[in-house]
Structures are given as structure tokens and as C-alpha cells.
Amino acid sequence: xxxxxxxxxxxxxxxxxxxxxxxxxxxxxxxxxxxxxxxxxxxxxxxxxxxxxxxxxxxxxxxxxxxxxxxxxxxxxx
Numbered sequence: 001x002x003x004x005x006x007x008x009x010x011x012x013x014x015x016x017x018x019x020x021x022x023x024x025x026x027x028x029x030x031x032x033x034x035x036x037x038x039x040x041x042x043x044x045x046x047x048x049x050x051x052x053x054x055x056x057x058x059x060x061x062x063x064x065x066x067x068x069x070x071x072x073x074x075x076x077x078x
Contacts, residue, residue, distance in 0.1 A: 018026060
């Protein structure tokens with residue numbers, strides 16, 4: 001099994017072999033990966049946010065949400 005350090009070193013060796021004309025493309029790809037990781041972490045930061053919510057409050061919220069969505073839904077015949 002390969003460790004994280006070994007994998008990073010392996011990737012760095014491969015990057016050193018990439019032709020100069022492909023470096024900009026590689027940089028853009030890495031930037032996209034970094035951006036995607038940040039976005040996933042932001043979303044996951046909300047995980048478990050409602051774990052301690054009172055059951056009756058959650059039920060009330062859910063019922064109101066459904067009711068409001070139905071009320072605001074445009075009808076086909078309108």
C-alpha cells in the first residue's frame with residue numbers, strides 16, 4: 001500500500017516530466033480540484049447541524065415547508 005507522502009512524491013516526479021506547453025493546463029486542472037474540495041468542505045460543514053433539534057419543532061417546520069411549497073406552486077390553468 002502506498003502512503004500519502006509516496007503518492008505525492010510520485011505525482012511530483014510525473015509533473016516534472018510534463019512538457020512546458022502543458023503546464024498551464026495542469027495548473028488550471030489543479031485549481032479546479034482545489035476549488036471543488038473547498039466547495040465540498042463548505043457543504044459538509046452543515047452536517048449534523050440539526051441533530052439536536054426538538055422533534056416537534058422539526059415536524060412543524062416540515063409541515064409548514066410542504067404547505068408553503070404547495071401554496072406557492074403555480075397552477076397549470078393560471
